[in-house]
Each structure stands twice: as structure tokens, then as C-alpha cells.
Amino acid sequence: FPPEEAETIVRDIEWTVGRTGVVTPTAIMDPVQLAGTTVSRASLHNPDYLLAKDIRLGDTVTLHKAGDIIPEVGQVILPKRPATATEAYPIPAFCPACGQPLVHTADEVALRCINPFCPAQIQESVTHFASRDAMNIDGLGPKIVAQLLAKNLIHNVADLYKLTFDELTGLEKFGVTSANNLLEALANSKENSVERLLFGLGIRNVGAKAAKVIAAKYGDLTAIAAATADDIADLPGLGQTIGQSIEQYFAEAPTQALVREFQELGVNLKFISDGPVATDTVFSGKKVVLTGKLTMFSRKDASDWLERQGAIVSGSVSKKTDLLIAGADAGSKLTKAQELGVEIWSEAQFRDTMEA
Ligand SMILES: [Zn+2]
The missing domain is CATH 1.10.150.20 (5' to 3' exonuclease, C-terminal subdomain)
Incomplete structure (x- = not known):
């Protein structure tokens, strides 16, 4: 069995700005094997968490995986703390992306950049807008978004719909095919519900x-x-x-x-129904939970399909769960379903039923 817990050394703390302006610390550590994967980063969630654990540069820490997937720092091994690590890690006062003062209000744990023009926030919001469960714009990943912002071709998400063929082919490593594909994906996304x-x-x-x-x-x-x-x-x-x-x-x-x-710009603002919910399928009225990595469909597509079949899709396993659909690397939900005697299907079984 691969180790469930590992020890490694913290070399740096990285601060990143999310799309709502929340600034999150991440521990950068010497790479180490942990439950089957190599781990070198772990989120420290917020400044309070970092201070509570009192993680300092050069500290040796224990690492484990929360929910079998996400690496998490356990604790600092104090006897191994280097003599040079005399002070608590400083919490930044300014945004690492735009340099504006950060805000840490009493009513929330998050440290926030409140500059509406912060480039990191705009970058994250445009990437989120294009993501699969949002507007699902194929070919508009973080690297392209960064270029569009750097070249002042977009200032907000609506500007995406004003991009031209010439502007796109002017981007680095972006040929005629990529430009045409992206313009088509953008046009298609206008029709989304x-x-x-x-x-x-x-x-x-x-x-x-x-x-x-x-x-x-x-x-x-x-x-x-x-x-x-x-x-x-x-x-x-x-x-x-x-x-x-x-x-x-x-x-x-x-x-x-x-x-x-x-x-x-002609972006659809109306709800387009997925059609009536079926009442006579094997899933009708059943409480279904999806877990693990699905390889044949996105989690959302699988969940939407199940709902149209009349299933009630839930996020957690309980005595009331009728069926668990488990993809690869399923963790604690699978264990719990086994303990409760809930019926369990593989992704392949689920696909076969979809196609039947
Ligand atoms: Zn900022």
C-alpha cells in the first residue's frame, strides 16, 4: 500500500487571487509520494488557518489526503523546525496581482482584494465564464484569456462576443483553425439556456x-x-x-x-427547458449519488440526465440513498455506501443503462 501520511518540507507560501478577490495561501513543498500520487502543493485556505497551524518556511510538516483526494497539511513537526524560522509567516498587506491594499474584515476569514479592476480577478472570472458548467466555450482556457487581457482585447465577459478573426489570429500560437473554432464555440454559447x-x-x-x-x-x-x-x-x-x-x-x-x-450582442437570456421529467424509468423517484472521476461524461451532464429520468441527485450518501454511481478513485462516499448496503454501479454500468 502507498503511504497514507508523508512528511515533507515547506519551501514557500504562494498567494493567489480568485475571481471574487479572495486571496488564498498555498504551501509549496518538496515533492513527496502520498497515497499513490506525487504531491508538492497544498491549500492553506486562509490566513487564520495558516496562523493557527503556525507554518514557517523550512518547517517539516505531515501531509495526508482529505476525502482521499485533496492533499492537506496535518501539523508542523516542531522538533524539526530550523533555528532560522523564528517568526510567524507574514500575512500580505497588498494584492500580489494588482498591488492594492487587501481587506480582512472581522466578519469573514477571507483576505480580499476589493479592486474591481484587479487583473487576476478579471482573468479568473473570464475563465470561469467560459468553463464547462458555465458557458462551455471550448478553446477558451486560462492561457488564451491571459493573452486577450494582456492585449486589451477584452475588459469584461461581454467583450468576448466582439472578438474578430483578425484579433484572434494575432494571438501567439493561435492559427486559423483555432480562431475559427473559438468563434464558432462563442457563437454556439450565445444559444445556451x-x-x-x-x-x-x-x-x-x-x-x-x-x-x-x-x-x-x-x-x-x-x-x-x-x-x-x-x-x-x-x-x-x-x-x-x-x-x-x-x-x-x-x-x-x-x-x-x-x-x-x-x-x-444577441446572447440568449431565456431559460430553455430540457423537456419534461420522465416518471417511468428505472431512476424515477430514486435518490442517486455520483462520486469519483467520471471519464465518459461531465458530472453535470450525468446529473442533468439523471434528473430528466426522474432521479433526485444528491451530494451525500445516507440510509435514504438508493444508488451510488462510482467513477475512478471513488473514496469515502463509496466506503459509506458499502457500509450501508447501498446499490453501487460503475460508470460503465451507468453508460450501458443510458444507452439501453
Ligand atoms: Zn488585486
């Missing part, structure tokens, strides 16, 4: 699932923009946090300008 756009906007607390519930209820983006926090909070599985995030987001003038731009 609006929950993809709503999720792609990256509104705080609004995940893909919540976006779908909201889009299905309101039918189009202008109606969502006009809804109150209370109306949204009342929808099944949502609540005040999501309701308030949506209300605040659409009350901002830049958001309203962005929505008008989408309209003018």
Missing part, C-alpha cells in the same frame, strides 16, 4: 445547481434581475444568502450595463 449565463457571471454563493433552480422559476434574466432577495430565498434548496447575493449583484450599475450588452 440562461442558467449557464447566470452561473457564469460568478455571483457569490450562486452555484450551477442554484442557477438552474432560479432560471427555471423566473424564465429569463431580466425577471431574475427584478426579483427580490426574499422571493429567491423561498425557492427550494436556496435561502437568504443566495437571495441577497443575487439582489445585490443585479442592483449594481455595472451589472445592469453588462446585461444590456448581452442583449445587444
Whole structure:
């Protein structure tokens, strides 16, 4: 068996800016074998976490995998601390991407860059907008996004729909075929049902699932923009946090300008139903959980398909779970399902049923 826990040395702490401005520390360590993979990075989540563990440069730490997948620092082995590591690791005062002062408010653990023009945040939000569960724009990865921003070809996500063939072929390592493919992917994404756009906007607390519930209820983006926090909070599985995030987001003038731009550019703002939910399939009324790495479809596609078959897709295994579909490297959910005697299918079994 590969080791479940390993020891290694912390060489650096890297600070990265996410799309909502949250600045996250990551420990950079000497590469080490851990439960079958080589690990050299582990998220330290936020400054409080880093300070609570009191990780200093040169410290030897224990490493394990949380939920069998994500490397996590256990603790510092104090007797091995180098004599030079005399001080706690300093928390940065300025954004590593834009240099503006960071904000660490009392009501949240996150350290935040609040500069709306921070290039790291724009880069992350455009990449999120293009991602598979959002607008699903093939060929628009982080490297292309970085080039588009560096060349001032885009300033926000709506600008993506104004890109021209000449602008794209002017990018490094971007030929005629790539340019044509990207323009086609962009044009196709304009036809997406609006929950993809709503999720792609990256509104705080609004995940893909919540976006779908909201889009299905309101039918189009202008109606969502006009809804109150209370109306949204009342929808099944949502609540005040999501309701308030949506209300605040659409009350901002830049958001309203962005929505008008989408309209003018011909981006679909309406909900397109996936069709009625079937009531007579093997999945009807069954509580199904997906876990592990799926190789034949995205998690979201599998989950959408199951829901159209009448299944109730849930994120955690319990006594009430009827079926667990386990992809590669399934971890604790698989173990729990085995313990509870829940029926378990492989991804191949699931695909065979889809095709039947
Ligand atoms: Zn910044």
C-alpha cells in the first residue's frame, strides 16, 4: 500500500487571487509520494488557518489526503523546525496581482482584494465564464484569456462576443483553425439556456445547481434581475444568502450595463427547458449519488440526465440513498455506501443503462 501520511518540507507560501478577490495561501513543498500520487502543493485556505497551524518556511510538516483526494497539511513537526524560522509567516498587506491594499474584515476569514479592476480577478472570472458548467466555450482556457487581457482585447465577459478573426489570429500560437473554432464555440454559447449565463457571471454563493433552480422559476434574466432577495430565498434548496447575493449583484450599475450588452450582442437570456421529467424509468423517484472521476461524461451532464429520468441527485450518501454511481478513485462516499448496503454501479454500468 502507498503511504497514507508523508512528511515533507515547506519551501514557500504562494498567494493567489480568485475571481471574487479572495486571496488564498498555498504551501509549496518538496515533492513527496502520498497515497499513490506525487504531491508538492497544498491549500492553506486562509490566513487564520495558516496562523493557527503556525507554518514557517523550512518547517517539516505531515501531509495526508482529505476525502482521499485533496492533499492537506496535518501539523508542523516542531522538533524539526530550523533555528532560522523564528517568526510567524507574514500575512500580505497588498494584492500580489494588482498591488492594492487587501481587506480582512472581522466578519469573514477571507483576505480580499476589493479592486474591481484587479487583473487576476478579471482573468479568473473570464475563465470561469467560459468553463464547462458555465458557458462551455471550448478553446477558451486560462492561457488564451491571459493573452486577450494582456492585449486589451477584452475588459469584461461581454467583450468576448466582439472578438474578430483578425484579433484572434494575432494571438501567439493561435492559427486559423483555432480562431475559427473559438468563434464558432462563442457563437454556439450565445444559444445556451440562461442558467449557464447566470452561473457564469460568478455571483457569490450562486452555484450551477442554484442557477438552474432560479432560471427555471423566473424564465429569463431580466425577471431574475427584478426579483427580490426574499422571493429567491423561498425557492427550494436556496435561502437568504443566495437571495441577497443575487439582489445585490443585479442592483449594481455595472451589472445592469453588462446585461444590456448581452442583449445587444444577441446572447440568449431565456431559460430553455430540457423537456419534461420522465416518471417511468428505472431512476424515477430514486435518490442517486455520483462520486469519483467520471471519464465518459461531465458530472453535470450525468446529473442533468439523471434528473430528466426522474432521479433526485444528491451530494451525500445516507440510509435514504438508493444508488451510488462510482467513477475512478471513488473514496469515502463509496466506503459509506458499502457500509450501508447501498446499490453501487460503475460508470460503465451507468453508460450501458443510458444507452439501453
Ligand atoms: Zn488585486
